[in-house]
Amino acid sequence: MPYLSVSPIIDYDHEAIGELCLGLVRGGTEKEFLSAAFHYARDGIRFEFRSFGQTVSETLKAGAGHCYHKSNLFVALCRRKGIQAGLRYCELKAEALAPYWSEEARRLFGQGPIGHFYAAAYIEGQWRSFDPIFDMELLRYADRLDWKVADRWDGSSEMTLPQDLIVSGRDGVLASAFPEDGIPPSDAGMLDMMNERLRAIRLGLAE
Template sequence: MIFTGEPWDYLGAGEAVDFEHPAIQALSSRLPDGDLEYARAAFDFVRDEITHSADAADPRVTWRASQVLEQGTGLCYAKSILYVALLRLAGIRAGFCYQRLADGEGGFALHGVVAVEVGEDRWVRLDPRGDRPGLRTWFSAEEDVLAYRADPARGEADYPEVYAQPPEKVLKALREAEDRQTLCAGGLPSELP
């Protein structure tokens, strides 16, 4: 993993990672103590209780952690933002990672996942996007658990960068989207610089 920020940046709030919001603080207070127990419970909550808007055919586009929590839905990027906000609120370092995956239509789509520090200088990548038939993810402190495996032979890639905040091109696309359909039809970047 290549970290694009300083160590303390992976604990900070931001425009999207608004963990000071009362709703996020209230949810955090209900999660168990202990870093791994908390991280696992937060993962399970985001994966299971926040719908993936494409899977749920929900047209709403969310991008700020508090908005994702309040509306109960989001794409992989938004679910990752909520998970990072919950982790950082508990003092667990976390950041944003991305994969470039074939979209099934001859192009590529960017998929967002989370990098979490699960031990002293030991990080794993996790994917809280949500399960569906044929697709399952879980929390692991031992290894990366991602919904998709990038296939370089197909032009897919696991980007090695761990961003302290979501890249501006991702946030801009989410903020400016009219709805999920228009966003997915070409509003999202298909790769990172």
């Protein structure tokens, strides 16, 4: 089944993923596990722009990733637990990321819509969407935008960014974001530039 499969990126057969999966909720319900997995992917992994080639186990080791990596981690934990999970894709308004971009990043990317991956899991007979993109530290910084993103998730209802930030979306759930031979290359200098403002926010130096 594609939504339970291991891949070079979603390497949930890695020992570290198994250990995390076992430690999230011992003896709890499926909903309790899903809630714990979501909050770990959202808040346990800091939002940071990273290479698309970074695997889930590497994301876990680094403790950092952007929407693609954090969603892949949630998917990996679900699959390890035997819960079907995959990715959804949409395009966000530039304003969704604008608070976290440096001036240079805004000049480069601040006009058009931004591609965005988030997670979906098959629960109680239907696909439900969960978006772990921003950790709570960054969500609190964005409180001035009045996004009204809940602090906690109950493990069943959908948990996504506000719909008015979404320009368009694709139907269906992807087993993986990219084919194995089609992962986009990343420029280390560009990533560092995009992370400049994130570092300032976390150090309390951003306006």
